[in-house]
Amino acid sequence: MNIFDFKSYKTFLKAYCESERGALTRLAEAADTQKSYISTCLKGKGQLSLDQAFAIAVYLGFSENEQDYFYLLIEKEKAVTPALRRRLEAKAKEMSREAFRIKNQQKDSVVITEGDSGIGFYYATWLATGIHTLTSVPQFQSLANLGKRLNLNQESIAMIVEYLVKMELIKKSGEKFQWNSSNMHLEDNSMWISGHHTNWRARAIDNIQKRDKEATHYSAIQSFSEEDFDKLKKKIVHFINDFNKVADPSEPEDAFCFNIDLFRI
Structure with missing residues (x-):
């Protein structure tokens, strides 16, 4: 599962939790918070803090670029003004495109x-x-x-x-x-x-x-x-x-x- 395939960090985490039994519990433990809080966030009520996001990103083994994209998706979700949200969406789209350029996929060459x-x-x-x-x-x-x-x-x-x-x-x-x-x-x-x-x-x-x-x-x-x-x-x-x-x-x-x-x- 690739974080760059997703436009929403919540959609990504939902897909991750659905892919592995007990994943929600492990995410909550990694973020040092209640399982119910993570569940509430993923249902659209509330947002992860950047500290919680960092802990989850480390647990998931994200690369530096994947972490930056993950944090950007969280900031986009938190944005209130339409102008800021559009700017963050554009930046996220460009990061995703760059990640899928062939030169960034040939890691063993x-x-x-x-x-x-x-x-x-x-x-x-x-x-x-x-x-x-x-x-x-x-x-x-x-x-x-x-x-x-x-x-x-x-x-x-x-x-x-x-x-x-x-x-x-x-x-x-x-x-x-x-x-x-x-x-x-x-x-x-x-x-x-x-x-x-x-x-x-x-x-x-x-x-x-x-x-x-x-x-x-x-x-x-x-x-x-x-x-x-x-x-x-x-x-x-x-x-x-x-x-x-x-x-x-x-x-x-x-x-x-x-x-x-x-x-x-």
């Missing part, structure tokens, strides 16, 4: 910045990212097998592999070339991100033209409300997190591309 010397070529061609990923799969750790997998001559493969070894993204072990890096993530304002997205969407188009029956491709042009636009963005970010939870620990057997296109590279 190494962030690549403009100062990372030599990495630009990695994002200039799909081959570098594709070969790098394939070397995590045991059966594709030789030049010959990489060439067969990608239908390219070994000279072209060797050039990319040499670059990846130099960048320490893969390592040579005998005749094998093995994945040797953490998951990497570009900042959304990176000079390389446009090319990286373009490379892989071009590969998606190529895959569509091949009529790959194993692949999934989806495009939709549709109108809906601004509120639902924000809601759908959050759902996509949640799905990306779920995707990573499955994909990251998965045993490498082949390499795939996921754009809301999913296909074998």
Whole structure:
């Protein structure tokens, strides 16, 4: 359950209490107050103090940003004048949007910045990212097998592999070339991100033209409300997190591309 999915701290705490047996009692104990008082607050009569909110936030294990958002929701509930309430609502909306930006969700990735010397070529061609990923799969750790997998001559493969070894993204072990890096993530304002997205969407188009029956491709042009636009963005970010939870620990057997296109590279 993510606090940034909620516009009201009371709605969040109600959902939390409904999700776990005895949660209301534990919240009251954390806030050092009566269970009946927490219940009354959640029904709309009364508000938590900031001290109580802090104790609950610590108990729930909120990060610093989650705590700030939680306190902001409480201040919004307490606001009396419409102007102040609108200002706090706008601030809460912006905090929620920022929390769901992809760069703030990739907590276990190494962030690549403009100062990372030599990495630009990695994002200039799909081959570098594709070969790098394939070397995590045991059966594709030789030049010959990489060439067969990608239908390219070994000279072209060797050039990319040499670059990846130099960048320490893969390592040579005998005749094998093995994945040797953490998951990497570009900042959304990176000079390389446009090319990286373009490379892989071009590969998606190529895959569509091949009529790959194993692949999934989806495009939709549709109108809906601004509120639902924000809601759908959050759902996509949640799905990306779920995707990573499955994909990251998965045993490498082949390499795939996921754009809301999913296909074998």
